[in-house]
Amino acid sequence: MLLRPSLYAGIQKELVTFKVAIDEELSLSRDELKELLAYPDENLVDIIREVGFQCDLCARCCTREFNDHVFLLEEDVESIRQIDPEMIEPAPYYELCDQHGNFYVSGYALKTKEDGSCIFLENKRCTIYDKRSFICRLYPYMLHLEADEEGNVEWRQISGLNLHGSYHADIDDEQCTKIAADIKNYERLFLEQKIAFFEKTKQYFRDKKLRHVQGVYDREMRNYKKGGEITVFVYSRGNFREHRLK
Numbered sequence: 001m002l003l004r005p006s007l008y009a010g011i012q013k014e015l016v017t018f019k020v021a022i023d024e025e026l027s028l029s030r031d032e033l034k035e036l037l038a039y040p041d042e043n044l045v046d047i048i049r050e051v052g053f054q055c056d057l058c059a060r061c062c063t064r065e066f067n068d069h070v071f072l073l074e075e076d077v078e079s080i081r082q083i084d085p086e087m088i089e090p091a092p093y094y095e096l097c098d099q100h101g102n103f104y105v106s107g108y109a110l111k112t113k114e115d116g117s118c119i120f121l122e123n124k125r126c127t128i129y130d131k132r133s134f135i136c137r138l139y140p141y142m143l144h145l146e147a148d149e150e151g152n153v154e155w156r157q158i159s160g161l162n163l164h165g166s167y168h169a170d171i172d173d174e175q176c177t178k179i180a181a182d183i184k185n186y187e188r189l190f191l192e193q194k195i196a197f198f199e200k201t202k203q204y205f206r207d208k209k210l211r212h213v214q215g216v217y218d219r220e221m222r223n224y225k226k227g228g229e230i231t232v233f234v235y236s237r238g239n240f241r242e243h244r245l246k
């Protein structure tokens with residue numbers, strides 16, 4: 001299921017070739033946060049009412065094929081760890097790689113099974129339903145800010161329009177208002193986590209005399225895809241946790 005919009009599906013399926021400037025990422029994320037907080041709640045409520053999404057329990061949201069990965073906010077990580085600490089892994093599409101080949105990423109994701117379904121999905125049902133992560137509770141109502149062909153930035157649905165569920169159902173005002181508040185809250189927490197990650201890496205890179213090197217990133221990622229090992233530092237509660245992955 002669920003990825004967080006800007007990290008989601010299809011963005012960086014193979015090698016990541018973008019150039020990373022930490023200051024630029026920080027500035028973009030801070031601007032995005034400002035835009036989010038300034039966005040009128042009533043407009044978002046109207047969009048949710050108009051989309052009128054209704055879940056039909058198909059469980060496609062909970063598969064990698066449909067949604068790539070489930071990104072976890074820091075609070076989610078704590079609660080999933082209490083259920084089973086082995087069920088999380090560094091989120092894919094690491095943001096940075098230093099000159100020594102170490103990757104850095106802003107958080108964790110849920111593991112998936114070999115068939116691509118979420119590790120907690122059984123017979124099309126979530127086995128941790130009452131304790132599922134924030135994005136799992138919100139999705140597929142999740143909207144995110146995105147520009148159209150003409151550059152108009154607006155909230156759009158991320159969950160695969162017309163690929164699952166049904167649309168134009170009547171959702172009452174109270175529910176629309178709650179969904180809108182949850183979306184903004186999720187987005188805010190996500191962006192704050194991203195900003196905190198980039199602030200931490202900026203300071204960490206400066207102190208340790210590190211720099212992001214795209215060529216090293218690509219080389220290490222190629223090696224990893226061929227079965228090699230990599231080291232990934234995952235941002236967690238103001239620090240990095242080191243993981244060796246194969």
Ligand code: SF4
Nearest residue numbers: 001062118121126136
């Ligand atoms: S935790 Fe539950 S709701 Fe979330 S992706 Fe997994 S099975 Fe689906």
